[in-house]
Amino acid sequence: MRRSHLPVGGVGRGLLGVAVVCIVAAIVAVTLTHSSERPRAAPVGPAAGSPTSSTSLGVAFPADLYWNSPADTIADFDLAAGTSLRSVRLPVFWGLVQPTDSRTYDWRVVDRLIADASRRNLSILVSIGSTPAWAAAPGSTGPYAEPADPAAYGRFVSAVATRYRGTIAAYEMWNEPNGTIFFDPRPDPVAYTALLKAGYRAVKAADPNATVVGGALGAVIDSAVTANPVDFLQQMYDAGAGGSFDALSFHPYKYDLSLGSAWTMPNSPGQQLSAMRELMLARGDGAKKIWATEFGAPTTTLDEGQQSAVIADFLDKWAELPYAGPVFLFTTRDRATGNGMTEDNFGLLRTDRSTKDAMWKVAELAHFGVPTTPEYREFQDSAEPDPAWGEALSPVVPVTRSGILGRYYQRTAVYRTPKGFLTSPAPVAALIARADTYPTTEFDDGHQDVASGGRVYWSDATGTHLVGGGVVEAWTRAFGLAITDEVPQPNGGVKVTFERGVITWSPSAGAIGMRS
Structure with a gap:
């Protein structure tokens, strides 16, 4: 935040054609x-x-x-x-x-x-x-x-x-x-x-x-x-x-x-x-x-x-x-x-x-x-906004350190990925931004794969959870959506609880699923 204020008792703290000439003349005339x-x-x-x-x-x-x-x-x-x-x-x-x-x-x-x-x-x-x-x-x-x-x-x-x-x-x-x-x-x-x-x-x-x-x-x-x-x-x-x-x-x-x-x-x-x-x-x-x-x-x-x-x-x-x-x-x-x-x-x-x-x-x-920037025009032309997304809250901006571009709306985020334009619900988008990744599939039936090798599970009832690829290997739809994040285990592995079961992963045993 810039600070320029009033103290007590004293002073505080390419151009085209003819228009180029006009602008240059205006600046030079005044600054001289x-x-x-x-x-x-x-x-x-x-x-x-x-x-x-x-x-x-x-x-x-x-x-x-x-x-x-x-x-x-x-x-x-x-x-x-x-x-x-x-x-x-x-x-x-x-x-x-x-x-x-x-x-x-x-x-x-x-x-x-x-x-x-x-x-x-x-x-x-x-x-x-x-x-x-x-x-x-x-x-x-x-x-x-x-x-x-x-x-x-x-x-x-x-x-x-x-x-x-x-x-x-x-x-x-x-x-x-x-x-x-x-x-x-x-x-x-x-x-x-x-x-x-x-x-x-x-x-x-x-x-x-x-x-x-x-x-x-x-x-x-x-x-x-x-x-x-x-x-x-x-x-x-x-x-x-x-x-x-x-x-x-x-x-x-x-x-x-x-x-x-x-x-x-x-x-x-x-x-x-x-x-x-x-x-x-x-x-x-x-x-x-x-x-x-x-x-x-x-x-x-x-x-x-x-x-x-x-x-x-x-x-x-x-x-x-x-x-x-x-x-x-x-x-x-x-x-x-x-x-x-x-x-x-x-x-x-x-x-x-x-x-x-x-x-x-x-x-x-x-x-x-x-x-207007080329990336903005590309997003407008190739990912035409859907009224269901709500108002755009951001410009087209880098959403990962790798340079993937995206735009955030009230209810959706849109990404330009190597697989084309993909969308994520807003809660999913917020989580994957914190993880510095981006989607590689469309969001479907409560989950979406991301470039880091994991998967995001989300619903209003279960919340938003990013789960690593090891656990995902053992997951089927019968387990339902994740209701916890990965919980570290003593053997160096992790455990994730789902709506209808638990999946654990360890370096020695890999992924093991248990339905409830």
Whole structure:
């Protein structure tokens, strides 16, 4: 999870034809005279002659925006507009607009940012967060303290939505509330839901056509200072969040592996994304999209070529999700290129405004659209989705270390194997992913063979069990389905209990079956 926040008292932590010339000119003109920061996503038109997705791209701005010079900010907006990044995500800090009390407002910076972005026809998403000291809950500290009264937060959101009615397209309620760094003293899904509900009511009363985005959840695991976004979202729903957002936002950062290659890893952003989507579907929110309101890769962990590849892969795979909303890339320019600090090196541009590889790639994708991948088209053509599978939860991704590709749906997984396209029920697919294998037969009568030489048995009544080939040799349908995994035995063998019997295997005796 990237960390760029507002500290107390200071700055916080091939292109085609004429279009090539236009994009190059836009980047060069801006980078020679200005600096840039983070944009947000807007719809992109497809390139002539090449199939593309409708993924919309933009840029997200960090807290630095409040202290950058107006010329730098204008340069950022010019760069976004000139390279088809048609949207911006702007922070609106309650703690800076109302620092002293509930009656006094300082709109100067926000007015300037909104006006400059609007003049360039950029769609605006604002992320409303930070708490003034006078509004903080007892025991909470810092600029991202939990507010004492959700109604006070709602009144501030109302003031923002009323002032900029018809100008701001979307309102994001807070930033990464599932981490202490942005929600002190601890992540609290119930308290956050109260803020979300207050903010939603405020926006809809002032500007009914605006979109309210909930979440901005970070891709983290449970710890003393962070809460897994899947569990956090579940508790949000339990607290009544369901009717108080039009879209959900997620920050799927993972610098060392691409989104697609890490999809099957436990607690990876992809697995969290799939699980959150399943929650949304179960709660009747299938019509709502998930927005990636921040994504980027730093050129400290990665070199510049790797940064470009990770961003391009993310956009390729994000575009394959039926529930994917806009993407906001973090960020346009490094704070301090090469200083070794992760937070200072997320830019598409270097600090001196020279262009990294990623800027050229992003400009290409923003202008022409994100192309659909060959593997996605192959899956769509050769394994046409069956409505009975439910919604696709994943893109086409590697499902084993051997490189076998697959795609996960609500009730089924589809694999491209050496024997052709095969499917597995979702519980079977989850088990064989953990075993780093893939099916070699169709699932039939409660079981399916896999490439590791074993067999998976599954039913709702018996559960899911992977059994090795030695036991399988002695199995017949008369035994029924496995009701246990392999249980180690003292002689170095294993025992598996089935619905109507037991099969043991040992190195000395091989497989022996006993019907019950």
